[in-house]
Amino acid sequence: MIVAFLVAAPALNPLAVAQDCPTHGLLASLAPAPKHGAPQNAPASQKHPNHPQEFHLTNVTQLTFGGQNAEAYWSVDGTQITYQTRQPEYPDEQIITMNADGSKKTLVSTGEGRCTCSYFSPDAKHVYFSSTHEVNKGAQAPLDMSQGYLWKVNPQFSLYRRNLATNALEPILKRNAYIAETTIAADGSYMTWTSTMDGDLEIYRSNLDGTNIKRLTNNVGYDGGPFISWDGKQIVYRRDDLRTDTEINDYKRLLAENLVRPGRLDIWVMDADGGNNRRVTRLGGASFAPFLHPDGRQIIFSSNFHDPKGREFDLFVVNTDGTGLRQITFTPEFDGFPMFNREGTKLIFGSNRFGKEQGETNIFVADWVEPDVTxxxxxxxxxxxxxxxxxxxxxxxxxxxxxxxxxxxxxxxxxxxxxxxxxxxxxxxxxxxxxxxxxxxxxxxxxxxxxxxxxxxxxxxxxxxxxxxxxxxxxxxxxxxxxxxxxxxxxxxxxxxxxxxxxxxxxxxxxxxxxxxxxxxxxxxxxxxxxxxxxxxxxxxxxxxxxxxxxxxxxxxxxxxxxx
Missing domain, CATH: 2.60.120 (Jelly Rolls)
Structure with missing residues (x-):
């Protein structure tokens, strides 16, 4: 059954082992493990002062407290949020829903195995997420980083959906391959996801019941992290544009071991049918978690391209034609996983800001404004x-x-x-x-x-x-x-x-x-x-x-x- 989400005991750092959908692995190297999960008396939310350089964000409000929390996404009507968390009473990351004000945190996944990439159905009656619980009820094994910084592309992930009224859990896609990174069109006409089912990391679309599958990308390299625009007409994603035989051979060798090397990712956008595929950024770092503003002309994303040491991740906005790049957040360490609500008036994102422990990642929501600047x-x-x-x-x-x-x-x-x-x-x-x-x-x-x-x-x-x-x-x-x-x-x-x-x-x-x-x-x-x-x-x-x-x-x- 779905149970209330309460945390009290010390937590491990999920990001020390979380190296999969879509970019938790990037966080793994940024900080040591927090010592505690969310306290019993944590408030539903807490407002914080605005950063003087972050003039697009006002009323910055923290919604989670303690542990590791990320990949928070709005329901279509903006009243609920689904996200993934690592807390001490579970073996690995799980899926939680909450109200938009941070109240009523509720476990949606099984509490077993490893879960990732959750998304509401348009009517908010179901939550989709990927999980390993049927194959492996324990934690994902930590990675051997002797080959450098890597992500795990876990073939044990299958796609499920939870009926929030009946509590029924239904498998949607099971292929003995990595299936994750799911997002859903606001009108329910299709969903997108990433998989290795054809031997490479590619983006697919299908009906919400997993039928009518169509492959949208056909490039050697990691095409993944797709997000559907609010009007359903465009899909924005991240891609590792491999250029040399050495890069391609290294990629194929690692993928055979269910691994990828995510050092260089850029933002791309395509039409909903996979056509008109075009590159947006050329930034030389790891750019990920893109999301289209409801106006369809701007993309917000997270990147470390600006930091020579590669450890500082901030949010940026760029026009879909690649012009107008500007930095949005400026706090130290990590800001990522941004998503606008359907009206474009609020932004939700994960951040290390205001953490009680070093490396603690929490969910924040802010009002999005277009200020009068010269x-x-x-x-x-x-x-x-x-x-x-x-x-x-x-x-x-x-x-x-x-x-x-x-x-x-x-x-x-x-x-x-x-x-x-x-x-x-x-x-x-x-x-x-x-x-x-x-x-x-x-x-x-x-x-x-x-x-x-x-x-x-x-x-x-x-x-x-x-x-x-x-x-x-x-x-x-x-x-x-x-x-x-x-x-x-x-x-x-x-x-x-x-x-x-x-x-x-x-x-x-x-x-x-x-x-x-x-x-x-x-x-x-x-x-x-x-x-x-x-x-x-x-x-x-x-x-x-x-x-x-x-x-x-x-x-x-x-x-x-x-x-x-």
């Missing part, structure tokens, strides 16, 4: 590369950055540090709060492992005296325009272009210093530095950015400020 953009007027052998700064298409391996010292004529300076025009910022400010540089297609180098040798942005000109450049300019000691921020990864070049984003969180720089009548100026030694990274491994003289305006340095 975005100011400026292109560089001058940029120079400070190095004894640099020449022709008024026509050089590149900036270069490296170091000696030591902290940046004062300027010397024979110094080995390569520093680049960028100056922008005087910018008029409207009245209001500066909620975001960043400088964006575009790195050329890397030849020497620069992406990996950034993890060891970050690129930093610093303030520098303005007024320099590339037309009157000389190396001695460094005597009067050497970077200051104050670091304003470090590089994060941005979008990757088709030619392999990629953006590096320098967020400036120190608003007081930014306002000081913006008040300079000669315009704000910045220096870019790193301790990456050329002797170690090699000539092809130094950081190399397009300058303002690049023929393609899209890759030139730019300053972006958002004011509310």
């Amino acid at each position: 975005r100011v953009k400026a292109e560089a007027t001058d940029d120079v590369w400070l190095y004894p052998f640099a020449t022709n700064q008024d026509s050089d298409s590149f900036l270069r950055v490296w170091g000696t391996g030591a902290d940046l010292a004062t300027f010397t004529e024979d110094g080995e540090d390569s520093v680049s300076l960028v100056r922008f025009p005087a910018v008029t910022v409207p009245a209001g709060d500066i909620v975001s400010a960043r400088v964006v540089l575009t790195h050329v297609n890397p030849e020497g492992g620069q992406r990996a180098n950034v993890r060891k040798y970050p690129i930093e942005i610093r303030s520098v005296k303005s007024g320099f000109s590339e037309k009157s450049w000389a190396h001695a300019l460094g005597a009067t325009h050497w970077p200051g000691p104050r670091v304003l921020g470090s590089a994060q990864f941005g979008e990757t272009r088709e030619d392999g070049s990629f953006e590096m984003v320098f967020e400036i969180a120190q608003v007081d210093k930014l306002r000081e720089l913006l008040s300079d009548p000669l315009g704000p100026a910045f220096a870019f530095t790193s301790t990456a030694p050329a002797s170690e990274v090699g000539r092809t491994g130094v950081y190399k950015f397009f300058s303002r003289n690049a023929p393609d305006a899209a890759v030139r340095p730019r300053l972006e400020i958002t004011v509310r």
